[in-house]
Amino acid sequence: MDLKMYDKCKWIDFEVLKDFMIKSLTNVGVPEDQAEIVADVLITSDKRGIDSHGIGRLKPIYIDRIDNGILNPETKVTIIKENKGVAVLDGNNGLGHVVSYKAMNLAIEKAKEYGISMVTVRNSTHYGIAGYYPLMAIKEGMIGITGTNARPSIAPTFGVENMLGTNPFTFGIPTDEEFPFVLDCATSISQRGKIEVYAREGRETPNNWVIDRDGNPMTNSLDILSALTSGKAALNPLGGSGEDGGGYKGYGFATIVEIFSAALQDGKFLKDLSGKDENGDPIPYPLGHFFIVIDPDFFMGRNLFKKIAGTILRSLRESKKSPHEERIYTAGEKEWLAWNLRKDKGCPIPESLELIIKELSQRFSIENPLKDN
Known part of the structure; x- marks a missing residue:
């Protein structure tokens, strides 16, 4: 597994990060037992190396939608x-x-x-x-x-x-x-979440993933996310x-x-x-x-x-390899390997997610789990 992509990341213990998510969710009205379920699903994604569906989705997919009144907290x-x-x-x-x-x-x-x-x-x-x-x-x-x-x-x-x-x-x-x-x-x-990861990292989306309304490929990840939302592009x-x-x-x-x-x-x-x-x-x-x-x-x-x-x-x-x-x-094997890498190091947090975690910790007056990193 290529570790270079994590060179600029900070790392947070999974249980500390899960506790942070639970506290954030309860602060927007999610009952604690239900917040525990949501946080466990998200942290499982991070544990298995699926960064597109973990802590990175806490605010934009769940908290923001609760704030906007289109997702019931209970x-x-x-x-x-x-x-x-x-x-x-x-x-x-x-x-x-x-x-x-x-x-x-x-x-x-x-x-x-x-x-x-x-x-x-x-x-x-x-x-x-x-x-x-x-x-x-x-x-x-x-x-x-x-x-x-x-x-x-x-x-x-x-x-x-x-x-x-x-x-x-x-x-x-x-x-x-x-x-x-x-x-x-x-x-x-590929799914939208992977493109969101590319956008956070400033990377382009591969050439054949997305097309515009004229059938032409799109590669600018930020433009793609906007175009997908407006219906001007498709996967x-x-x-x-x-x-x-x-x-x-x-x-x-x-x-x-x-x-x-x-x-x-x-x-x-x-x-x-x-x-x-x-x-x-x-x-x-x-x-x-x-x-x-x-x-x-x-x-x-x-x-x-x-x-x-x-x-x-x-x-x-064990069959003949290229x-x-x-x-x-x-x-499932790569996810298991990711867990073996991360179980002692914790969850990698890129700079873009650092800002979101800081924002939530300030909003809800809860301890920032990155403060000592």
């Missing part, structure tokens, strides 16, 4: 329908992490009884790192799957208008190794624009996630998730999520499943 979860292995929940425009935590726990309990379960959620909001929820199932020895729609970002194949969200389709699988298999990625080439789906690179595959998977995130719970979709009313004023993003849990014990047993899954992954990593590469990875 999450009230309503059960719309429940029947054996399935359930439909309503998040009532509260914090997506909280309703999703409840939904995945409910799916886990149902899978223990029925072998497989699915819980869907409507009227939710951004739920953080998608991989957090399959990790909950993995802790119970089970397979976890989740997906969510999001504000329009991806253009359909042969199109230039942002219609679909980045719509991650995420799988978590327990194995007999030190780390599980966790495939957590957007159905676009390319996995595989890129057109069909030659298989862009229709990413487009298809994004569409599946959109349907599952809306049609199974009578939720909003596509342009209804833009966060703007007819006058252009901000309104809530009523997102939908789904959570699927499979218990291997109902098939051939958890231990056998984990052994075979681990053998498959080891075989892939002469230009040092190793082959399997999904």
